[in-house]
Amino acid sequence: MPLPLLTSAPGKVIIFGEHSAVFNEPAIAASVASLRTYLLVTEAENADIVELDFPDIGLDHKWHVSELSGMPDLGELGPIDHCKELSTDLNAALEPLLQSLHGSLKYHAAYCFLYLYVSLCGARSGVKFSVKSSLPIGAGLGSSASIAVCLALAIGKLGGHLSSEAQKLTKDELKFVDRWSFIGEKCIHGTPSGIDNAVATYGNAVLFQRQANAETRSEQISDFPQIPMILTNTGIPRSTKVLVSGVKDLLTRQPDIAVPIVKSMGIIASRGAQILADLSASNYTELCELVRINHGLLVALGVSHPGLEVIKGLGDSMAIGATKLTGAGGGGCALTILKQDAPEDAITKFKTSLESAHGYKTYVTGLGGPGCAFIASDQILQNYELIESLFDNNVAVSNLSVLLPGKSSLQWIY
Numbered sequence: 001m002p003l004p005l006l007t008s009a010p011g012k013v014i015i016f017g018e019h020s021a022v023f024n025e026p027a028i029a030a031s032v033a034s035l036r037t038y039l040l041v042t043e044a045e046n047a048d049i050v051e052l053d054f055p056d057i058g059l060d061h062k063w064h065v066s067e068l069s070g071m072p073d074l075g076e077l078g079p080i081d082h083c084k085e086l087s088t089d090l091n092a093a094l095e096p097l098l099q100s101l102h103g104s105l106k107y108h109a110a111y112c113f114l115y116l117y118v119s120l121c122g123a124r125s126g127v128k129f130s131v132k133s134s135l136p137i138g139a140g141l142g143s144s145a146s147i148a149v150c151l152a153l154a155i156g157k158l159g160g161h162l163s164s165e166a167q168k169l170t171k172d173e174l175k176f177v178d179r180w181s182f183i184g185e186k187c188i189h190g191t192p193s194g195i196d197n198a199v200a201t202y203g204n205a206v207l208f209q210r211q212a213n214a215e216t217r218s219e220q221i222s223d224f225p226q227i228p229m230i231l232t233n234t235g236i237p238r239s240t241k242v243l244v245s246g247v248k249d250l251l252t253r254q255p256d257i258a259v260p261i262v263k264s265m266g267i268i269a270s271r272g273a274q275i276l277a278d279l280s281a282s283n284y285t286e287l288c289e290l291v292r293i294n295h296g297l298l299v300a301l302g303v304s305h306p307g308l309e310v311i312k313g314l315g316d317s318m319a320i321g322a323t324k325l326t327g328a329g330g331g332g333c334a335l336t337i338l339k340q341d342a343p344e345d346a347i348t349k350f351k352t353s354l355e356s357a358h359g360y361k362t363y364v365t366g367l368g369g370p371g372c373a374f375i376a377s378d379q380i381l382q383n384y385e386l387i388e389s390l391f392d393n394n395v396a397v398s399n400l401s402v403l404l405p406g407k408s409s410l411q412w413i414y
């Protein structure tokens with residue numbers, strides 16, 4: 001695959017079923033139209049190194065080709081094997097390369113990268129990977145999955161596993177990206193359900209269910225309605241890995257109580273999917289009710305946070321709509337589905353009071369839109385100055401809107 005190469009993948013909003021999705025219950029998520037991660041792959045200055053430039057998390061690291069050689073032979077292992085369980089041999093071989101990367105954000109991003117790179121590209125060197133994202137990190141909007149998808153698509157192409165000339169990503173290629181990004185998510189947070197990387201790969205909206213055999217089933221929800229909603233980011237940091245393992249521990253300690261909660265969340269997602277397929281004024285109230293119940297169950301699982309309850313409390317007291325946390329919780333984001341008759345001035349008051357009194361950030365964003373996408377080298381070279389300038393650390397992420405697949409004049413392939 002000739003360089004440079006640019007890949008991109010969206011973030012997501014889970015409407016129903018976070019956490020329960022990990023335990024094979026159905027869940028619904030949609031891609032976030034305007035919040036995406038972009039990965040630019042270029043020739044490195046030195047042919048003997050592989051370089052990561054991930055400024056959002058302060059990671060700028062180079063490995064020498066000699067460090068990447070001598071990796072275990074993964075011979076017979078296919079993606080499904082890695083999906084079931086990460087290779088202990090590969091993990092052990094990567095550990096010394098990760099040793100100097102302290103802090104979980106850097107460590108997990110680099111681990112995800114190295115696992116995919118060694119598995120799919122061998123000891124190739126002389127490549128630099130630069131990331132720029134408009135997604136908040138660790139906020140429940142799937143930044144981990146979007147970076148894993150960008151990496152799986154780029155590394156799959158560099159390793160010759162995906163066609164370099166295609167004018168469209170085929171079904172099999174999307175499946176490849178879905179599987180390998182799931183493996184990347186596993187490096188970042190242990191036991192992902194796969195819903196985030198499925199949405200970041202396929203885009204639009206999906207009804208997702210993980211199967212007992214580590215396979216996943218995701219059904220595209222066509223004509224996903226544009227539900228009027230406000231996303232609020234508390235900015236309270238948290239880690240999906242820690243929250244997911246906390247829920248697992250609760251299920252072990254209190255199975256008789258927690259298993260029915262998780263099952264109820266699955267029922268909510270199934271009912272939610274029926275409503276969303278045929279949303280009307282008459283079932284909109286039920287949709288809001290499902291949002292309210294889903295949040296209550298997430299509280300019972302211990303994954304809310306006082307900072308998220310502020311959003312819920314304000315939304316409820318203003319009777320503006322129904323609020324639930326979205327993503328892993330513990331901080332991060334909440335979504336508020338607005339009542340159909342919510343007055344414009346009340347919506348403005350809701351947003352400004354969350355922003356000014358609590359320092360939260362609110363987003364009004366469309367849902368749906370393209371999943372993973374790439375731009376081939378000839379197109380990039382024709383627009384190189386523009387693209388390279390956007391990856392400059394001093395350039396605000398708002399400028400990334402000129403790159404948006406589907407909106408940009410650049411020829412994204414997806």
Ligand SMILES: Nc1ncnc2c1ncn2[C@@H]1O[C@H](COP(=O)(O)OP(=O)(O)O)[C@@H](O)[C@H]1O
Pocket residue numbers: 037054055056057104105106107108109110131132133136137138139140141142143144145147188189238239240241327328
């Ligand atoms: N722009 C980025 N640059 C580098 N790493 C990123 C980026 N976005 C996400 N990550 C990786 O994803 C992790 C955050 O994932 P997670 O805790 O699942 O939160 P979320 O997916 O809700 O944003 C970070 O620790 C980091 O390793």
Ligand SMILES: C[C@@](O)(CCOP(=O)(O)O)CC(=O)O
Pocket residue numbers: 017018019020021022139140141142143144191192193194195196240244326327328329
């Ligand atoms: C909690 C969970 O359901 C969603 C996590 O999403 P996020 O990483 O917080 O964006 C975990 C998963 O499904 O993999």
Ligand SMILES: [Mg+2]
Pocket residue numbers: 142143144145189196240
């Ligand atoms: Mg995540």
